[in-house]
Amino acid sequence: MRQVVLRRRPIGLVAIEDVEVVTSELPELADGEALVRTDLVGIDAAARTWLDDQPGYLPPVQIGETVRAATVGQIVATRCDAYEVGDVVTTLGGFAEYSVSHDDLFTTVIGRVADGTADIDREALLAVFGSTGATAYFGMHDIGRPQPGETVVVSAAAGATGSIAGQLAKAAGARVVGIAGSAEKCAVVVDEFGFDACIDYRTDDLRAALREHCPDRVDVYFDNVGGPILDAVLGRLAMHARVVLCGVISSYVSGEHPGPSNYVKLLAMRASMQGFNTLDNWDRYDEANAELRRLYDRGQLRFRSHVFEGLDLSVDALNALFEGTNIGKTFLRP
């Protein structure tokens, strides 16, 4: 089997020399283990943060270990009662053709051959029903709480999480304005994801555009980026606004977090800014997936995929999020 292992901790973007594609024997299964064939690797910002030597909600990937990432795959051998051969699972299989799963909260059975549910759209699984969709759901449902007629702004709106978050707010009856980094992305955000408007922060005057597209100010801001964009939206908050801190993609690579001086608007506007982590809500994934499924089946949740083919493109896939080159959910097929 082929897999990508960490050779050196990246500084900023991942360099070719930081990882290596190695070939090894398939692992022998111990009791309680199952072998998963990886069908699709989902790339998100967490995968990059796991390469840093920083404590987080999961330990850092160690030098020599497989680069960790969320995956969807199929059980091909099992010595674990929780899984049958043929089960389709989401797991943290990483950048590898195969991985070993246990009966733990990181592996979830999504479909079974026996009941005909194994023939599932792998991309939708990771783009809508995996931790990406759950993140959008928990942030918007628990913290943002958009009401009909309110104005919701979402940054990185063409991205995997932002696009779902905005569609959830739209389904809740809010007016939804995206922020994205190109005219092409903005077109997708409006035409495919159904946002009411989208601001191109690279070419538009962000503050002027926020005034134009949010005449009643901003009730909910779902922030994926931090930095100057967060600062600009804080300056446009409405009374009792809620800011959902979902990520700081602007600083994952640079390591710098310029503080938003407009945080003082939280005071004037009696507003709140709150961080959250999807893993805290693991026991509520069924709730999240039920709502995501309901909207998806009614055509109210759409997604876009960008698939890198082959483990040799792992570095490109990992960097794509931070280079802002892709639209929608980024995948790699090993």
Place this chain on the structure above:
Amino acid sequence: MRQVVLRRRPIGLVAIEDVEVVTSELPELADGEALVRTDLVGIDAAARTWLDDQPGYLPPVQIGETVRAATVGQIVATRCDAYEVGDVVTTLGGFAEYSVSHDDLFTTVIGRVADGTADIDREALLAVFGSTGATAYFGMHDIGRPQPGETVVVSAAAGATGSIAGQLAKAAGARVVGIAGSAEKCAVVVDEFGFDACIDYRTDDLRAALREHCPDRVDVYFDNVGGPILDAVLGRLAMHARVVLCGVISSYVSGEHPGPSNYVKLLAMRASMQGFNTLDNWDRYDEANAELRRLYDRGQLRFRSHVFEGLDLSVDALNALFEGTNIGKTFLRP
């Protein structure tokens, strides 16, 4: 009657030339008005902000108008059914020997001659039961929500609001650490206000002191100052911490709000930062005052006064908060 009127909008600290003490006739009362003799003017940061030409929860003081401030006084003449001669009231009488009150939410009857409640400690009224105490109560009760055993940090701990906020947290069973700007202030914070510890931010290494005095990190931070102190405490937050944004005294005068780069800790710690305004809770003043009264009568709420004598010292009184020269609640006796 003598009163202090605004002649020019101050930039930064108030200058002698910005205001003028003028003498005028006592006003003729119209129907629905009552004349209040000012016994004591309470100075808080809001009084300074009202001199700026910025929209807020009250309109700016106009050039030529009396400098606005919370006061306690006694009704000396009335054509308003809500008030009797002799009533002790809190109102927004400003820097003046007399003012006119109406039957509105800015004037509250605290004591009456008829029932023997007019002989009230004026200083306690403004220091504990006025908007100062209510601000501490709403911020701590609604947003901070300290639990027994939690660690609470309060900045401007020797100040009017901070000292009450910390004592409320202490009464709730929390470990309370103050931050103040001199050894003398820190001594008062610990010895008189009963905080468990107090950090002198002018001489101590703030981050090291926070590590020392908050070994279990910070569950609640009641922020009166913003700026670098806010940033340092954000860096020491515990999981699910609550940051109460009560004021940004560090920037009222400078007009600058350096953003706290440690806002990203809100994300890692699933923490929240929330602004509030006491006036939003005007209909809950009875609730606040009942709790403040309960603790005050049990000796669990103490205050310190600093009284400026005479309207000629109005500029000194207004600047005292921002120069950090005084301890406790600042008053002026006209």
